[in-house]
Amino acid sequence: MDLKIVSSAEELQQAFGVRILVYIGEQACPWAEEFDGNDFAATQILGTVDGEPVATARIRWFQDFAKLERLSIRPEWRGGGNGHRLLQYLMEICRKKGFRRLYLHAQMRLASFYRGYGFEIVGQPFGFSDHDYLEMACNLAESEDRLTLEHGPMVLNRPEGAWESVGVLEASLDRMEVPLSA
Numbered sequence: 639m640d641l642k643i644v645s646s647a648e649e650l651q652q653a654f655g656v657r658i659l660v661y662i663g664e665q666a667c668p669w670a671e672e673f674d675g676n677d678f679a680a681t682q683i684l685g686t687v688d689g690e691p692v693a694t695a696r697i698r699w700f701q702d703f704a705k706l707e708r709l710s711i712r713p714e715w716r717g718g719g720n721g722h723r724l725l726q727y728l729m730e731i732c733r734k735k736g737f738r739r740l741y742l743h744a745q746m747r748l749a750s751f752y753r754g755y756g757f758e759i760v761g762q763p764f765g766f767s768d769h770d771y772l773e774m775a776c777n778l779a780e781s782e783d784r785l786t787l788e789h790g791p792m793v794l795n796r797p798e799g800a801w802e803s804v805g806v807l808e809a810s811l812d813r814m815e816v817p818l819s820a
C-alpha cells in the first residue's frame with residue numbers, strides 16, 4: 639500500500655470515498671456525523687494499492703497534541719497489516735512535525751491494537767454515533783529529524799509529507815539569473 643498526504647481534489651475525493659464505504663456504508667454513520675465540519679482543518683491521508691484507493695485517515699493539530707481520526711481500510715484490504723502500516727505512517731508524520739503527544743478515540747474492540755503502539759487509556763469511556771469509545775493517548779520520543787527552522791526555507795516550502803524530495807519551488811530558482819536577495 640502506498641501512503642501519502644492528500645494534495646489534490648481528486649485524492650480528497652478518493653479519501654472521502656473510502657470513508658463513505660467504511661463508516662457510512664458499513665458502520666451506518668449518518669453523513670453529517672461522518673463529515674463533521676473538521677475535514678478542511680485536517681491533514682488528510684490516502685492509501686492506494688495499484689492506484690485503487692483503499693485506506694484513509696486524518697490528523698488534526700492542536701498546540702499540545704495531534705489527534706488521529708477516521709482510520710479506515712476498505713474491507714477487502716483488511717487483515718494483512720494495512721492497519722498497522724496506516725497507523726505507523728500517521729505516527730511518523732506526527733513525529734516529523736515534532737509532536738510529542740498523540741491522542742485518539744478508539745472503538746473499544748481496537749484498544750489492544752493501539753496499546754501495541756504505546757497508547758494508554760485516558761479519561762472515561764464515552765459514546766457517539768452509536769459506538770463506544772475510549773480516549774487513548776501516547777507520548778512520542780523527541781525526534782532527531784523533526785522539522786525545525788534549521789531546515790531552512792526551501793525544505794519548509796516542500797509539500798507536506800514530501801520533505802525528503804526537492805520541491806517545485808526549489809526548481810523555480812532555475813528561472814532566476816540574479817538571485818532576488820542580491
Ligand SMILES: CC(C)(COP(=O)(O)OP(=O)(O)OC[C@H]1O[C@@H](n2cnc3c(N)ncnc32)[C@H](O)[C@@H]1OP(=O)(O)O)[C@@H](O)C(=O)NCCC(=O)NCCS
Nearest residue numbers: 709710711715716717718719720721722743744745747751
Ligand atoms: C481498524 C482497521 C483500520 C484495521 O485495519 P486492518 O487492515 O484490518 O489492520 P491489520 O491487518 O493491520 O491489523 C491491525 C490490528 O487490528 C486489530 N483488529 C483489526 N480488526 C479488528 C477487529 N474487528 N477486532 C479486534 N481487533 C481488530 C488487530 O489487533 C490487528 O492486530 P494484529 O496484527 O496483532 O492481529 C480496519 O479494520 C477498519 O478500517 N475498520 C473499520 C473502521 C474502524 O472501525 N476504524 C477504527 C476506528 S477507532
